[in-house]
Amino acid sequence: MIVPDGRTNLEKLKELLGNPEQTHLDLKASVDLTNAADKLKFVKDAVTMASRPEGGYILIGVDDAGAPCLPVGTIADRARFDGSRVGALIRSFVEAAVHVVVEIHELANHEIVVIYVRNPDGLPVPFNRDGQHPGRSAGDKDVTVFRKGEIFVREGAENVPIRYAHWADLLATYTRGIRDQSTEAALSMLREVLTGRDGAAGDAGVPLLAGMDETTFAATAARLLEIGNDVRLRQYLRTVSRSTGASVDLATYADALNRWAIFCAQTLYFERPDLTDEAIGKLVESYQGLGISTDDNQRRLMIVERIYVVGSLAVRLGEWETVRSLALRPVPGNSYETDYIYSSWIRAAQVYASRAGLTEDPRGDYLLSAARELMVEHPAMRPDLTDTAVPPEEATSSDPALNSLCEFDLAYCIVVAALGTDRGAGYPSSAAFDEDRAKPVAQKIVKDPEMRHRLLPDVDDPAVADALFRTYEQAIRQSATSSYGTRWWAMPPSVDAFVGRHRRPAV
Structure with missing residues (x-):
């Protein structure tokens, strides 16, 4: 499963390579923007991808198997793939302010253009003029690639005309935003009350409700923690088990998580950490009730993505007991076994999730990318990090979100290797x-006895x-498979x- 998080750096490219074409990923062996036919086909593909609320990626220089296929130097004029020029080309055929990010990378002696496209409005994008180019030979009729008013959407590996069945999915993000805006006035008043209080009588009357928007929910939780109101917390x-039950629809389930x-x-x-x-424990109870349906597998994946988000914060705060608590939770495979x-x-x-095809990435990096995207989109999940520390489109080598996610991941494996029974x-x-x-978490383990x-x-x-030896042995072996x-x-x-000093000799 591709996570369209807007990043276009080399690390994201490595994450995308090896995947087949799918809803959020389009692969092209080559595109010649000086050729009228190629140019219009590219515009159609880009606008179609942008019609998905999350957007998606177009990789140029990658074959259908997901492997690089353009040797370095094949693209004669890289300036034609400048982000502003590509964006202007796409927007010349639509009214929407389609967002475009482009980077060109060299990898294994090949060059690859990574393009991310998305419509920030979250709405499907119609063409506002025809896309036509001359026929192959003189006298041939013009070839029409798309017409004014047409809307195409990405469906798997294909671009298809929009159908009635698409609308609910395509408009879900937009309608959710409208719904959120409709309650913002009342919630903002509540936030003002919360932030303006000085601890006087009345604080105890503010309940922590799952129906609050995230900002209000976080502010309410913070206020209750400040005044020590464990009753409300x-x-x-006590509502967690009910709101994360297997009968809850997936969208509501995600909100509850x-x-x-x-x-x-x-x-x-x-x-x-006692409340954490x-x-x-409450979520473990819900997890144990999951069955074997596709929706239940999706629920499992949603849970583990958020486990990683919380685990990364525990790493950054040095709450190692919480890291262990998140990692070492024995559960049955499902409610039937x-x-x-x-x-x-x-x-x-x-x-x-892997058996259900929900993480179709042989390298296994979907989970960390999905968790980082959650951190980008939900600031209240990372109270110690500012928005500038977690940029949506770039993860540098010092990125605190991705690095702490990787540290939690390694720590979880070490905990299971040492304590799992x-x-x-x-x-x-x-x-x-x-x-x-x-590696910092492994270095801390050997350096700090406490x-x-x-x-x-x-x-x-x-x-x-x-435990360290076996975990690293597996990680080294796994990294070599890509x-x-x-x-x-x-x-x-x-x-x-x-x-070397402490490991017992193998028998």
Whole structure:
């Protein structure tokens, strides 16, 4: 599954390569913008992709198998793919202010153009004039690629004329925005009340409701934490099992999980990990009731994405007990196979989502990208990071969101390796990214005995060393399965030294 998060950097390209064409990904071996036919076909593809609320990617220089196919130097004039020029070309055929981001990368002696397109309005985009080019030979009729007023949408790997069945899906984001705006006035009044209070009588009367918008929900949770109103906070916790039940539709389920993640983030930020742990326990109860339907597999994936968001915050705040609590939650595979227990609900969710084809990426990096996108879109889930620290279109090598996600991922695998007693080892999704993003947590484990004990209580150093060795062995092996991913080569020197000193010889 492709996450259209707007990034176009090299790391995002590596994430996209190897995938087949799908709703949010269009692959093109080549595009000649000096050729009228090629130019109009490209415009049609770009506008069609932009008609999806989330937008999507067009990769030029990639064949149908998802492999680079244009040797460096093939594109004679790279300036033709300048983002402003490409954007102007697309917008010359539509009224919508289609957003376009373009980057050209060189990888394995090939050049690839990465284009992200999206309509910020969230509406399908009609053409405002015909797209025609001359026929192949003199005297041939003009060829019409698209006509004024036509709307096409991306459906799998195809561009299809819009149908009645598309409208509900395409307008969902737009209508949700309208609905949110309709309640903003009342909610803003509540926020003013919350932020203007000085702790006087009346604070106890403000309930924490899942129906609040995220800003109000976070502000209310913060206020209740400030005044120590555990009664109201636990009243919300009692609603978690109901709001995340298997009978809840997916959109409502996602909203409920977002509130859960925000609650966990706020309780961690206000140094109440006990409440975070209670919230985790409530969600585990809901998780254990999931069956084997496609919707239930989607629910599992939604849960684990938000586990990673909360886990990354726990890493940044040094709440290592919470990292362990999130990682080490044994659960049955599903509600019908209660005897098959996974050591971690994270691994169970990964397995079921993969079987259902919900994470169709052989490198396994979908999960971390999806979690980072949640952090971009939901500021209340990351109270310690500003918007500028988590830019939507670029993840630098020092990106605190992606790096802490990778650290949590590696920590979860180490926890399961050291403390797991049931089935299913951890799966290092961070192996799809540069090893430098994840390694700080391993370095902390070997350097800081107190942190090591908090993360891995009652685990002696030889067992810690073995867990580190096995986790890195798997991550290195996994990173090598991708032709275009970033390789993990070895344990960091300090980790290697710790393992060398303490790991028991293999029998």
